[in-house]
Amino acid sequence: MELARVFLLVLVFCISSCSSFLLPAQGSLQNHINRKLGHRVSFISQPPSPPPESNSNDAVFDVLSFGAIGDGVTDDTPAFKMAWDAACQAESATLLVPNGYSFMIQSTIFTGPCENGFVFQIEGTLMPPDGPDAWPKNNSRRQWLVFYRINGLTMQGGGLIDGRGEKWWNLPCKPHKGVNGTTLPGPCDSPVALRFFLSSNLTIQGLAIRNSPQFHFRFDNCRNVYVDTITIRAPSLSPNTDGIHIENTDSVRIYNSLISNGDDCISIGSGCYDVDINNITCGPSHGISIGSLGNRNSRACVSNITLSNSVIKHSDNGVRIKTWQGGSGSVSGVKFSNIHMDAVRNPIIIDQFYCLSRACANQTSAVYVSDISYTNIKGTYDVRSPPMHFACSDSVPCTNLTLSDVELLPAQGEIVLDPFCWNAYGASETLTIPPVFCLLDGVPRSVLENDIEQC
Numbered sequence: 001m002e003l004a005r006v007f008l009l010v011l012v013f014c015i016s017s018c019s020s021f022l023l024p025a026q027g028s029l030q031n032h033i034n035r036k037l038g039h040r041v042s043f044i045s046q047p048p049s050p051p052p053e054s055n056s057n058d059a060v061f062d063v064l065s066f067g068a069i070g071d072g073v074t075d076d077t078p079a080f081k082m083a084w085d086a087a088c089q090a091e092s093a094t095l096l097v098p099n100g101y102s103f104m105i106q107s108t109i110f111t112g113p114c115e116n117g118f119v120f121q122i123e124g125t126l127m128p129p130d131g132p133d134a135w136p137k138n139n140s141r142r143q144w145l146v147f148y149r150i151n152g153l154t155m156q157g158g159g160l161i162d163g164r165g166e167k168w169w170n171l172p173c174k175p176h177k178g179v180n181g182t183t184l185p186g187p188c189d190s191p192v193a194l195r196f197f198l199s200s201n202l203t204i205q206g207l208a209i210r211n212s213p214q215f216h217f218r219f220d221n222c223r224n225v226y227v228d229t230i231t232i233r234a235p236s237l238s239p240n241t242d243g244i245h246i247e248n249t250d251s252v253r254i255y256n257s258l259i260s261n262g263d264d265c266i267s268i269g270s271g272c273y274d275v276d277i278n279n280i281t282c283g284p285s286h287g288i289s290i291g292s293l294g295n296r297n298s299r300a301c302v303s304n305i306t307l308s309n310s311v312i313k314h315s316d317n318g319v320r321i322k323t324w325q326g327g328s329g330s331v332s333g334v335k336f337s338n339i340h341m342d343a344v345r346n347p348i349i350i351d352q353f354y355c356l357s358r359a360c361a362n363q364t365s366a367v368y369v370s371d372i373s374y375t376n377i378k379g380t381y382d383v384r385s386p387p388m389h390f391a392c393s394d395s396v397p398c399t400n401l402t403l404s405d406v407e408l409l410p411a412q413g414e415i416v417l418d419p420f421c422w423n424a425y426g427a428s429e430t431l432t433i434p435p436v437f438c439l440l441d442g443v444p445r446s447v448l449e450n451d452i453e454q455c
Helices: 002-037 077-088 445-449
Strands: 059-062 071-075 093-097 102-104 108-111 119-122 125-127 143-148 154-156 160-162 192-197 200-205 208-210 217-220 223-228 231-233 244-247 250-260 266-268 272-282 288-293 299-313 317-323 328-344 346-351 368-381 388-391 398-410 420-422 424-428
Touching: 059 077, 077 093, 077 108, 244 250, 244 272, 266 272, 272 288, 288 299, 288 328, 299 317, 317 328, 317 368, 328 346, 346 368, 346 398, 388 398
Parallel strands: 059 093, 071 102, 093 119, 102 125, 108 143, 119 154, 125 160, 143 192, 154 200, 160 208, 192 217, 200 223, 208 231, 217 244, 223 250, 231 250, 244 266, 250 272, 266 288, 272 299, 288 317, 299 328, 317 346, 328 368, 346 388, 368 398, 388 420, 398 424
Antiparallel strands: none
16 A cells, blocks of 8 residues: 555646656647648747837938839839938938938939938949930930939948949040040930939939949039039049049038049039048049130139049059139139149149130130149149140149148159249249249239239
8 A cells, every 4th residue: 555655646647747848848849730731830029118218200211112123124214203302201211322322213303302301222232324326315414423412411331332324435526435535426425324413412322333424423503512522433434434523512521532433533613612621533534624614705713622642553644723814713722732632634724715726716714723733742644745744724724732741753754844824823832842933023013903803
């Protein structure tokens, strides 16, 4: 009897203890049975609560959710326009172009105003139709993507904007197609890749853009523009492919970027002031230019421009100011400093006789160029042209040109060419290489006696 009671206690203990080891096996068995019977097994957990600092109102508008295909062939324009309209109306919205897709978009105008905090996040590739023959006849051939009346837009990302410009460059009307740089008759309009018009508080950063049919970026009548860490590339013979062009735009900062193209890396047109350019690697290209200004007897005003801590290499020009005869207005308060030149044909140039043909007549009026400084400009120049070229108007001379710590040596050979000066007034504050003895002293009588129209 006592033995039977002990056996019963051991049996109860074993059952209660071993059940904990049996239950997982039973659970696995049940899962196996569920799969065999076709029951759905969910591996989706509930999302965690957002951290206190996050904004639950932030919204991401993925263009794929609006019907974009992203195969590089399908017209994704309607999807992008719907996604833009939706994101534009939401506070702190992000319009997402996802990675791994190529979106073909027709010539389009994206309009504002939009809500605050709008981000255009480009991680994939954007491209236009491939060349003039693929361009719809009813669409503008002068622009591709236009952003109109936008305030506070940030365009950023690690994606690519591919302008597919080669077929545009090869139009018969382009300068490099004819004999000795001549052009042939025919339509010649080519689209600017990205144009910002009547917009403010813009940030462009981190993007790569290549092979635009014409200018890569153009800012017209904009205010407070910040461009940082972008890359622009096009072949050195691609015509009119300026990297960044600004016109009637002020409070501009262009920093930490690489530009290599077939025209000016950065071109500054009329109506621009308070422009700061820093840490740019430019070239091969046509350099960094103010102008051209005063075309067709127009009035041009440019002031307070700085370019510093930059490299210009294998380019037709370095730092250039170019104006047409017959214009009016002024260029003043320009500072070029800490710039390295590498085999540049015209490292320092002012050309007030700018002309695209041989038929430009000498005129009495000109854009007045004054208060231009060149500090710590060093490197090498292409011996086909003098290292410094100051060609100023016969009637409206350049004044107050100052040079300090300028050292420019020939990229090949040992003969240092003399600078060229024509009606240019200024001084060298330190010894320069080559020495600049051709600048005239003081202020010319024509400036003192005549009321030269300035801005």
